[in-house]
Amino acid sequence: MQSDSDQQNRQDEAMSAEFIPHLRFLKTLVAALAVAMVLGLAAIVVILWVRLGTAELPQLPDDVTLPDGATAKAVTFASDRLIVLTESDQVLVYDGKGALLQSVMLTQP
Known part of the structure; x- marks a missing residue:
């Protein structure tokens, strides 16, 4: 029983070692998309502020x-x-x- 459990643990470690580079890429991609979204929202707010702030009746x-x-x-x-x-x-x-x-x-x- 111990040997089955040890073998399963080694297989799990080998699989997790394979997926770590993919997870790092995914984490970087999510962070980059979050930054792009925040910058886009900030740009929209600035554009609205400039356009609506200068209109005089x-x-x-x-x-x-x-x-x-x-x-x-x-x-x-x-x-x-x-x-x-x-x-x-x-x-x-x-x-x-x-x-x-x-x-x-x-x-x-």
């Missing part, structure tokens, strides 16, 4: 008056202008103080 005019019966469908901002698209496909361009500069009626092709 434009100064809105205190008062913008739409023509009678007009309802705003979309609003966008240019560097010094406010542009409003109404439900009737009319484009209204206002200056930075809220004065109407131009009105353009869009036509469907």
Whole structure:
């Protein structure tokens, strides 16, 4: 019985000696992937912080008056202008103080 047990132990030691280089490679691979994942997450956080931290909202005019019966469908901002698209496909361009500069009626092709 002792000899069977000793023989089994020697076989186990021989098998573990074979697998140790593979386990070292696997351990190194897992560590490298963990480092890459942490660096990628840090890069995403930095990119979001830079992109979202620099966005300044434009100064809105205190008062913008739409023509009678007009309802705003979309609003966008240019560097010094406010542009409003109404439900009737009319484009209204206002200056930075809220004065109407131009009105353009869009036509469907």
